[in-house]
Structures are given as structure tokens and as C-alpha cells.
Amino acid sequence: MRRLTAYISGKVQKTGYRARVISIARDFGLLGYVQNLDDGRVKVVAEGEDYDLESLLAALDIKNTLIRVADIQKEYSAATDEFQGFFKAIAGNGETDQRLDEAAELLKQLIDVNKDVLKEIKATRVELRDEIKATRDDLRTEIGGVRDQVKSSGDLLAARIDSAKDEIAASIEDIHSDLRDDLKERLVKIEADVSQIKAKTGI
Numbered sequence: 369m370r371r372l373t374a375y376i377s378g379k380v381q382k383t384g385y386r387a388r389v390i391s392i393a394r395d396f397g398l399l400g401y402v403q404n405l406d407d408g409r410v411k412v413v414a415e416g417e418d419y420d421l422e423s424l425l426a427a428l429d430i431k432n433t434l435i436r437v438a439d440i441q442k443e444y445s446a447a448t449d450e451f452q453g454f455f456k457a458i459a460g461n462g463e464t465d466q467r468l469d470e471a472a473e474l475l476k477q478l479i480d481v482n483k484d485v486l487k488e489i490k491a492t493r494v495e496l497r498d499e500i501k502a503t504r505d506d507l508r509t510e511i512g513g514v515r516d517q518v519k520s521s522g523d524l525l526a527a528r529i530d531s532a533k534d535e536i537a538a539s540i541e542d543i544h545s546d547l548r549d550d551l552k553e554r555l556v557k558i559e560a561d562v563s564q565i566k567a568k569t570g571i
Contacts, residue, residue, distance in 0.1 A: 371413065379434075399449075
């Protein structure tokens with residue numbers, strides 16, 4: 369880990385240059401700050417691996433409609449590990465507006481989290497709707513099955529009742545027949561007994 373300190377001159381203030389530097393430095397995973405100086409230059413302090421620092425140095429040389437870098441002076445030193453991120457510094461006293469940048473970053477993260485939560489809520493709502501529909505369809509199928517079973521059981525019970533009625537009627541008919549035959553036998557025997565009594569008594 370090393371520290372790169374670069375002084376950039378040219379058309380670099382009030383052009384959005386610092387915002388570009390911050391974006392580039394963060395993409396490379398570097399720590400430090402970028403600051404406007406009173407003499408019109410921009411100061412960049414960055415700490416990280418040599419390859420990333422060289423990549424940043426090359427990317428600092430921006431030339432477009434608004435920004436035109438004329439010269440870059442650089443120096444290297446040992447890293448101090450004093451930075452927690454890469455931020456914009458306030459001109460004059462050298463203090464960074466780290467809190468504002470952190471707040472903006474946290475706000476961005478919060479927005480992203482809210483988007484993810486909304487997506488999850490929508491997905492969960494769709495999933496629940498599908499589950500409710502599937503459950504309702506299953507219930508309808510089960511109710512239909514139970515209804516069919518009840519109907520089938522009712523038909524079977526009715527058939528058994530009809531069969532039992534036929535069996536009971538047949539049994540009653542058999543009992544009537546047996547009683548009728550028994551009564552006939554008893555009447556014949558009684559008539560025979562009466563005839564014998566009459567013969568003995570001479571009636």
C-alpha cells in the first residue's frame with residue numbers, strides 16, 4: 369500500500385472534475401480525497417495498491433468539453449491508513465466533507481434496499497396469490513371428492529337399506545307362512561280332539 373499525492377492544473381475547477389475523480393477512485397477501491405486549491409489546481413490524495421494508483425493517475429488526465437487537464441504533478445509516500453473511503457475535501461482548511469458523502473452513500477444504499485424490499489414484497493405477494501389460488505383449487509378438489517364420496521356412500525347406504533327391506537319383508541313373509549301352517553295344524557288337531565270328545569260323550 370502506498371500514497372499518491374497529485375496536483376492537477378488546467379480547467380479543472382467548477383467543471384465536475386472532482387466528482388469524476390471520486391467516481392474513478394472508488395471504482396479502483398482507493399481511499400483518500402480530492403480537493404480544490406486556492407490557486408486553481410486540484411489536489412488528489414489516494415492510498416492503495418501500486419497498480420490501482422497508476423490506473424487512477426492515468427484516468428486523472430481528462431480532456432473533454434468541460435474539463436481540460438494541462439499538467440499533473442505527482443509524488444509517492446507511505447500509506448497512513450487514515451481514510452475510510454474516498455471523499456471530496458472542502459477548500460481552505462483541508463477537512464473533508466466525509467459526513468455528507470457518507471450520508472449520500474447511505475441514502476443511496478437505503479434507496480437500493482427499499483427497491484429490493486419492494487421487489488421482494490411484490491414477489492411475495494405474487495407467490496402468496498399463487499399459493500392461495502392453488503390452495504383454493506385444492507380445497508375445491510377435496511370438497512368435490514368428499515361430495516362424491518358422500519353421494520357414493522349415500523347411494524350405497526340406500527342400496528343396503530333397500531336390500532335390508534327386501535330381506536325383512538321376506539323374513540316376515542316366511543314367519544307369516546310358518547304361523548299360518550302352524551295354526552292350520554293346531555286347528556286340525558283341535559278338531560280331531562273335539563271329534564273324539566263328542567264320540568266318547570255321545571254328543
